Every structure is written in C-alpha cells, then in structure tokens.
Amino acid sequence: MRTHVVDHPLVAHKLTVLRDRHTDSPTFRHLADELVTLLAYEATRDVRVQAYEIETPVARTTGTALASPKPLVVPILRAGLGMLDGMMRLLPTAEVGFVGMVRNEDTLEASTYAERLPADLSGRQCYVLDPMLATGGTLAAAIKFLTDRGADHITAICLLAAPEGCERLERELAGLDVPVTVVTAAMDERLDEKGYIVPGLGDAGDRLYGVAG
Ligand SMILES: O=P(O)(O)OC[C@H]1O[C@H](OP(=O)(O)OP(=O)(O)O)[C@H](O)[C@@H]1O
Ligand SMILES: O=c1cc[nH]c(=O)[nH]1
Ligand SMILES: [Mg+2]
Numbered sequence: 001m002r003t004h005v006v007d008h009p010l011v012a013h014k015l016t017v018l019r020d021r022h023t024d025s026p027t028f029r030h031l032a033d034e035l036v037t038l039l040a041y042e043a044t045r046d047v048r049v050q051a052y053e054i055e056t057p058v059a060r061t062t063g064t065a066l067a068s069p070k071p072l073v074v075p076i077l078r079a080g081l082g083m084l085d086g087m088m089r090l091l092p093t094a095e096v097g098f099v100g101m102v103r104n105e106d107t108l109e110a111s112t113y114a115e116r117l118p119a120d121l122s123g124r125q126c127y128v129l130d131p132m133l134a135t136g137g138t139l140a141a142a143i144k145f146l147t148d149r150g151a152d153h154i155t156a157i158c159l160l161a162a163p164e165g166c167e168r169l170e171r172e173l174a175g176l177d178v179p180v181t182v183v184t185a186a187m188d189e190r191l192d193e194k195g196y197i198v199p200g201l202g203d204a205g206d207r208l209y210g211v212a213g
Helices: 009-019 025-043 079-088 137-148 163-172 204-209
Strands: 002-005 049-055 060-066 072-077 098-103 110-116 125-129 153-161 180-187
Touching: 009 025, 009 153, 009 180, 025 079, 025 125, 025 153, 025 180, 025 204, 072 079, 072 137, 079 125, 079 153, 079 204, 098 137, 110 137, 125 137, 137 153, 137 163, 153 163, 163 180
Parallel strands: 002 180, 072 098, 072 125, 125 153, 153 180
Antiparallel strands: 049 060, 098 110
C-alpha cells in the first residue's frame, strides 16, 4: 500500500480552516469540496485512458479519453458524501457506488448499514472517498467490499490520515494482489483514546452535517 501526502500551500491553508473548530458547517462543506478536487488531481494521475480520434478545425489527430469500463467512485456515507461533488467535478463520467458505514464509538468497530455497489467490479479502478483514515477499520472493510467484487486498482482519497490507520491498512491488505494507494492532505500525529485523529478536525460527519453522528 502506498500513502501519498499532497504537499501544496493551498491544500495546507484550506485544511487549516477546515480544522478550526470555529469554522461553521457551510464553510466546512465548501472547503471539503475544494480540497477533494485538489487531492483528486493527484489521485487520478494513473486513471486509465484509451486512444480517441478527433478532428480539430485544422486536422485529424489522436488524443485520449477515459478508458472503459469507467472508474467507480465510492463515497463512504455519511462523511464521504461531502467529498462526492469535489471528485465528480474531475471525473464527471465516472460511475458512483455507495457504502454506508458507521464506527461504534465504544468498540471502534465499523459496521455496514447500506451498500449499493455493482455486483461485478472486475477490471475496474475504484476511488474511495472517506475524509478520515483513523483506526483504518472503515477503509479496510470498504476496500475489501470492492476487491471481493473484482476491483483491480484502488485509490482512497482522505482529508486526514493517522499513522495507526495506515499501519492497520497495510496489515489488513498485505495479502492482496491489488494496488492500493491512499492520497491524503496530511498525515497527523496520532489517535487519542477515543480513536479520534490528533490534532484532526473532530468528527467529519458532524462537522459536515451539523448534527451528532
Ligand atoms: O478509520 P476509522 O477508525 O474507521 O474511522 C474513520 C471513520 O469514522 C468516521 O465515520 P463515522 O463512523 O463517524 O460515521 P459518519 O461518517 O457518518 O460520521 C469517518 O467518517 C470515517 O468513516
Ligand atoms: O478523528 C476522527 C476519527 C474518526 N472519525 C472522524 O470523523 N474523525
Ligand atoms: Mg462521523
């Protein structure tokens, strides 16, 4: 598994405002949307393309188009939904699948409450959207959903990651022969005793939607 921390002054600034506890939900949603588009630019460097013939006003030429089958974008509900528009801005023709997962705040175990994914994902690139990679339980389970259906290339886009989550993901995906890359705006220090990322930004779903998670 590869982890790519995007190092860009605009990413760092927007993340700073996102973290600020005084940032309200409308601003939080707007910034999360902008950040995802910046991260998606990096995360799609290896999106599959195919040759595509066109005619310019001057001459015929061969360019590229997204290869078929189109990539699948998978927001992990709730908080991943706040990243969907920012991703689709760059991949408007991608297909979207949904997985709803919630972490039990006592056991920190993730469980699935909704899932709408194509049954067969063989040969598909998948872009998983989840703002927080904390213990790694949610993302590990979501990625297994996709590889069990045949996905052969996985990129997770996160706003924040914790070292513990990356290590767990590394362990849980070790035997997998599918390349998995995590693209994140920052690698934070650690998790606290409640499994929250430090310094983090709080509970992403609550920050996005203004209600208790
Ligand atoms: O890496 P983990 O330890 O699994 O934690 C990360 C998950 O925790 C939060 O989800 P939460 O369960 O709060 O649901 P929500 O997205 O609906 O807020 C966040 O949105 C991630 O999905
Ligand atoms: O810091 C954290 C950890 C898990 N989930 C969140 O939303 N925030
Ligand atoms: Mg939450």
